[in-house]
Amino acid sequence: MNxxxxxxxxxxxxxxxxxxxxxAFALVPIRADVTVLMPDRQSGELGLLLQAMQEGPANRVIxxxxxxxxxxxxxxxxxxxxxxxxxxLRNTVLFEQILxxxxxxxxxxxxxxxxxxxxxxxxxxxxxxSAAGLRTALENLFERLQGFGAPLIEGIMGADPTxxxxxxxxxxxxxTSAVKRQGVWVSGDSRRVLLLAxxxxxxxxxxxxxxxILAIQAAAAKLEASFGPLRLTYSGPSVIAVESRQxxxxxxxxxxxxxxxxxxxxxxxxxxxxxxxxxxxxxxxxGFLTGAALVAAIFGFVHVTTLGFGAIxxxxxxxxxxxxxxxxxxxxxxxxxxxxxxxxxxLGAATTIVGFLPLVFSxxxxxxxxxxxxxxxxxxxxxxxxxxxxYVIPVAIALPRPRANWAxxxxxxxxxxxxxxxxxxxxxxxxxxxxxxxxxxxxxIAALSPIPESLQxxxxxxxxxxxxxxxxxxxxxxxxxxxxxxxxxGALIPHLETLTANGVIEAYELAARYIPSMxxxxxxxxxxxxxxxxxxxxxxxxxxxxxxxGAFEPFLNAVEAARLAGxxxxxxxxxxxxxxxxxSLLLRGEGGYRGLVLLRGLRNPDELREALPTEELAGVRYLxxxxxxxxxxxxxxxxxxxxxAVGGGLALVLLLAAIRSPKGVAEVFLPVxxxxxxxxxAMSLTGGGLTIFHLLALLMVAGxxxxxxxxxxxxxxxxxxxxxxRGDDLRAVCLCALTSFAVxxxxxxxxxxxxxxxxxTVALGSVLSFIFGLAFAVPRQDRSA
Amino acid sequence: xRMPCGLRIVVRRVWVxxxxxxxxxxxxxxxxxxxxxxxxxxxxLDGRREVAFEESRFIASVTTPIVxxxxxxxxxxxxxxxxxxxxxxxxxxxxxxxxxxxxxxxAEVASIDLWLQPDLRLIxxxxxxxxxxxxxxxxxxxxxxxxxxxxxxxxxxxPKVGEAKTRIQRIAIVGHAAGTQTFEILEISGSRSHxxxxxxxxxx
Numbered sequence: 003m004n005x006x007x008x009x010x011x012x013x014x015x016x017x018x019x020x021x022x023x024x025x026a027f028a029l030v031p032i033r034a035d036v037t038v039l040m041p042d043r044q045s046g047e048l049g050l051l052l053q054a055m056q057e058g059p060a061n062r063v064i065x066x067x068x069x070x071x072x073x074x075x076x077x078x079x080x081x082x083x084x085x086x087x088x089x090x091l092r093n094t095v096l097f098e099q100i101l102x103x104x105x106x107x108x109x110x111x112x113x114x115x116x117x118x119x120x121x122x123x124x125x126x127x128x129x130x131x132s133a134a135g136l137r138t139a140l141e142n143l144f145e146r147l148q149g150f151g152a153p154l155i156e157g158i159m160g161a162d163p164t165x166x167x168x169x170x171x172x173x174x175x176x177x178t179s180a181v182k183r184q185g186v187w188v189s190g191d192s193r194r195v196l197l198l199a200x201x202x203x204x205x206x207x208x209x210x211x212x213x214x215i216l217a218i219q220a221a222a223a224k225l226e227a228s229f230g231p232l233r234l235t236y237s238g239p240s241v242i243a244v245e246s247r248q249x250x251x252x253x254x255x256x257x258x259x260x261x262x263x264x265x266x267x268x269x270x271x272x273x274x275x276x277x278x279x280x281x282x283x284x285x286x287x288x289g290f291l292t293g294a295a296l297v298a299a300i301f302g303f304v305h306v307t308t309l310g311f312g313a314i315x316x317x318x319x320x321x322x323x324x325x326x327x328x329x330x331x332x333x334x335x336x337x338x339x340x341x342x343x344x345x346x347x348x349l350g351a352a353t354t355i356v357g358f359l360p361l362v363f364s365x366x367x368x369x370x371x372x373x374x375x376x377x378x379x380x381x382x383x384x385x386x387x388x389x390x391x392x393y394v395i396p397v398a399i400a401l402p403r404p405r406a407n408w409a410x411x412x413x414x415x416x417x418x419x420x421x422x423x424x425x426x427x428x429x430x431x432x433x434x435x436x437x438x439x440x441x442x443x444x445x446x447i448a449a450l451s452p453i454p455e456s457l458q459x460x461x462x463x464x465x466x467x468x469x470x471x472x473x474x475x476x477x478x479x480x481x482x483x484x485x486x487x488x489x490x491x492g493a494l495i496p497h498l499e500t501l502t503a504n505g506v507i508e509a510y511e512l513a514a515r516y517i518p519s520m521x522x523x524x525x526x527x528x529x530x531x532x533x534x535x536x537x538x539x540x541x542x543x544x545x546x547x548x549x550x551x552g553a554f555e556p557f558l559n560a561v562e563a564a565r566l567a568g569x570x571x572x573x574x575x576x577x578x579x580x581x582x583x584x585x586s587l588l589l590r591g592e593g594g595y596r597g598l599v600l601l602r603g604l605r606n607p608d609e610l611r612e613a614l615p616t617e618e619l620a621g622v623r624y625l626x627x628x629x630x631x632x633x634x635x636x637x638x639x640x641x642x643x644x645x646x647a648v649g650g651g652l653a654l655v656l657l658l659a660a661i662r663s664p665k666g667v668a669e670v671f672l673p674v675x676x677x678x679x680x681x682x683x684a685m686s687l688t689g690g691g692l693t694i695f696h697l698l699a700l701l702m703v704a705g706x707x708x709x710x711x712x713x714x715x716x717x718x719x720x721x722x723x724x725x726x727x728r729g730d731d732l733r734a735v736c737l738c739a740l741t742s743f744a745v746x747x748x749x750x751x752x753x754x755x756x757x758x759x760x761x762x763t764v765a766l767g768s769v770l771s772f773i774f775g776l777a778f779a780v781p782r783q784d785r786s787a
Numbered sequence: 788x789r790m791p792c793g794l795r796i797v798v799r800r801v802w803v804x805x806x807x808x809x810x811x812x813x814x815x816x817x818x819x820x821x822x823x824x825x826x827x828x829x830x831x832l833d834g835r836r837e838v839a840f841e842e843s844r845f846i847a848s849v850t851t852p853i854v855x856x857x858x859x860x861x862x863x864x865x866x867x868x869x870x871x872x873x874x875x876x877x878x879x880x881x882x883x884x885x886x887x888x889x890x891x892x893x894a895e896v897a898s899i900d901l902w903l904q905p906d907l908r909l910i911x912x913x914x915x916x917x918x919x920x921x922x923x924x925x926x927x928x929x930x931x932x933x934x935x936x937x938x939x940x941x942x943x944x945x946p947k948v949g950e951a952k953t954r955i956q957r958i959a960i961v962g963h964a965a966g967t968q969t970f971e972i973l974e975i976s977g978s979r980s981h982x983x984x985x986x987x988x989x990x991x
Contacts (some may be wrong), residue, residue, distance in 0.1 A: 081895075105897040108904060146846075148855040149877050150888045150899075156846060156978075185887055185895030201991070553848035557957070678832055787926075 012394040030298035064238040065464040069194040071231035071338040076192030081184030084195040090221035103187035114577030115170040120564035127527040134542035139164040161556035166657040237461035285383035293379030312375035318705040319383030321738040328734035350712040351384035352703040360645035418452040428676035431683035444691030478600035480621040487597040488519035510602025513587040523569035545639035673774035674707035681767040699760040703767030714779040739772035831920025836861040839985040846978040861918040
């Protein structure tokens, strides 16, 4: 009867949790944008920029290279191959623009430039409207009418006899110095054709970018019918994002597939019941859901990283049900066992929670979320283990008893011999960590990248071949209005020209390159002669040329119309390609606008900083995105470290209050206080620097260590008459340490730095915590020895 | 053994004349009119062809003809090169439906997708069709009407696509057995071009 009731309860609880999970994840918005991870004080400027970089065109560009699988050198038909690829890519309608180096000459391509030709750059030279200037222009026009451009020119010559539309259009053509053969871009060795495709979707819209990559692969596969086997390579920020996500997912899945049977095997070895696996997972699931719900309730959303790192931090909650299960005996049913171990379980959980409490006050929403998640999760997991689990454990599960009492095993005799070694290693490690100081940390974010070096190298190679601007170095021009930004940009341009001439940069890109400020436009339009004078100049200019009188009447009207209509703003431009280019270079932020200056081929950032008189140039500033994000990571780490230290102090106070004996506190605190620095030192020595992931893993080690130490001390404190209870405590902690070690050792084998760093740290830390816990919690009856 | 090129042409022309003679002698009613396919067959040449041209273009806003001179080179199966030698050296290569404009060094400076420039597409198709002697290519784009005989003929091509798609009204080609041909391209706007293919330099 009871058995069936217990199983029914378990089923009910599982269904309720599943329903809660579905509801929670349907209701709670999960965000993945970078700005959430910014500290509150910085979310304005850098957040805006990073967001812009993430969604901006620089990150929507995919660099594509195609070569024959045979490696033919040089490629015989780069033109047809490149064009066929362009057509295939265009047919997917996933791209806003596909460039392969061709310069198309057609009405549609010229139209937007024709429309705004007297207001867009390059500057209007008033001399071009003089009689002599017009004469030169008309002579040039007549000559061009005899060439291949004639059909296009005949269409616009009446309104644009100086062919200014072409000059305007030329400014907008892609700024790259890539090598061309048969009219298309090829790599320096002519082995590969190169294309630049700008996706229509935001750069980090991962699922869609994945679809885009599949489309690129399909397009290349189609070409093989006519060109033979091809080798396709592609890169770009979005490709890297998709690739890293895929790697992360496949790696996680692989580890999951391996770790489930591993844990099941260990649990089966101890308990000989598979139901234990289900029971052991309940507190963890409850903790995860509660943590997520609490974060959502407080912050209104949950960040993806909170879920990921949070799941690791509450990993210690797996130990709670194991303690309970290890104590089940025929004379010690679930409810009684739960009641009896609760003081120790409570002390361990409460100490860990208090340790994480300060994270809640972090100025980084990401860290604060992590704190809330962990606290809520651990509390819920401990509560589940105490009250819910005994309620659903079938009474008759009657777990088999171990054949031997673990308390009497030789393995666990006289562990205090290890104390001097532990103390010596701990002291050495602490000294090492202090000496290294800030050098302990890995500052290069690239080292955290899950992307293998080969892919990063390919990205650099493609970028170099296509001379695409790296999105790392920027100048920012701030202004209250677009007009102010454009005016300040106008003042900056001569300096940029000097920098280009001196070779500090190869080229630059900013909105004002295309459209001058309205003030400048007004100034230029005012310099054009009025219609009467212009008509007279034109009459003289065409007097000896074979153009009919009145042929250029549309020109006179167009100039007059431009003058009357006055200047335009970027927002007045409708042509999508032009508009997008300008929008990506002019960002709207809090309290004004920011103009971006992208720099290509920057030789040395210091040279740029020195050469740029920023004090004369109002609102202009240099920004190294990488430096800025690294600074951000440093702050994130420093703040986490600070609050974790405060948390450690609070945890110590709590232990003092609970145990009330310095010796007892030392027994619980020293194992953790030693295993954490020793693990940190070991990781720093083997891994080339600690990262934020090591730090999070160390927090988890601290949680695990406290849990082990509390139960090992409980075991040690038990009287001689409670030898079975002692054995169960020991068995439980062994089981906990073994499962943690097994799972995280498996994680350490991952090829992704993030996972392997967390895995190796926790694997080592859990073993050390266990050994030191044993070493410092010496059974009462041995103490006299 | 390959026949010399000139001899092959003679042999083929003999066959064409024989066919016409046979048709006439059999007393077929329409045999007097020159068949389009027969004309094109007579124009068809194996191998590369190179002809000099002189183009005069008449447009409304310019009072004098706009003259340019150069050569057309046809390379089988489908490549047509137009080289302008006067007034400013420039050349363009037509392959498939793409016209690549080259500078003096032969590097591509720009390209025109002929699907976006239907007028140019029609003009180049007519020149390529005649140089290649490809009746199907011409029939796919134009309504054709032919007058005269192999000694002197005139072929009129009217675009099959409507006025909305092209400014070309018709292309009239006048040809002589001696090898000279004149293309007269009339546009709806009244502008026109006159392209004279001066002499066939490939047979020499």
